Amino acid sequence: MTPRVLHLPQFGATALIMASEREHEGCVRLLLEAEAIEVNAKNIYDYTALHQAAYYGRLAIAKRLLEGGADPTLRTRSGETAINIARRQGKSEVVALLSEPSGRAVLGTRRRRMARRRRTNGGDSPWDAAERTRRPTCLA
Numbered sequence: 001m002t003p004r005v006l007h008l009p010q011f012g013a014t015a016l017i018m019a020s021e022r023e024h025e026g027c028v029r030l031l032l033e034a035e036a037i038e039v040n041a042k043n044i045y046d047y048t049a050l051h052q053a054a055y056y057g058r059l060a061i062a063k064r065l066l067e068g069g070a071d072p073t074l075r076t077r078s079g080e081t082a083i084n085i086a087r088r089q090g091k092s093e094v095v096a097l098l099s100e101p102s103g104r105a106v107l108g109t110r111r112r113r114m115a116r117r118r119r120t121n122g123g124d125s126p127w128d129a130a131e132r133t134r135r136p137t138c139l140a
Contacts, residue, residue, distance in 0.1 A: 012044040020049040020061050028061050032068035039069045046077040054082040054098065057091035062098070072098050 018035055019027035028049070031037045040048050047055075050070040055064040062082070066072065072082050086094040 012042075014038075014041045014043070014049070016041065016049045017043055017047065017052055020065065021052040021056060023056070023058055023061065025058075025061055025064065032064065039065060040071050040074060042074075046075065048074055048082075050074075050082045051076060051080075051085055054086040054091060054094050055089055057086070057089065057094055058125055059091075059093045059097060062094050066097070100129060 012133060013021075014037075016028065016031045018024075019031060028041045032039065038049075042048055042059065048070065050072060051074075052058075053065060075081055076085075080088075083098040085096060086098060105127075
């Protein structure tokens with residue numbers, strides 16, 4: 001399946017970027033579980049969801065994004081990585097997370113985890129469940 005990227009009109013942001021910025025951890029979780037999302041999609045300034053989580057100091061979201069395959073080495077249009085942004089903003093907990101060698105080790109674990117989940121739930125994604133129940137809102 002080709003990842004879909006839903007770009008919102010303001011600044012070319014994706015739903016994942018907006019959820020990361022606004023601290024909607026439940027939405028981030030659902031979007032990542034859907035697997036139809038491009039975790040490293042960029043807005044018009046080349047910011048990803050991980051850059052936004054670093055900027056606002058969203059530690060739990062940054063961790064979830066890393067587990068979901070976010071690339072901490074991607075650079076914005078101005079040349080900053082997520083750790084550079086977290087340092088500039090004084091978000092020490094996010095800096096510590098992005099500095100850990102294990103922060104890089106979690107990259108790529110998403111596919112194994114999702115493949116295992118797909119086998120256990122018959123392939124039903126969160127999107128399928130939301131459509132079936134007519135509850136398209138994100139669950140915390």
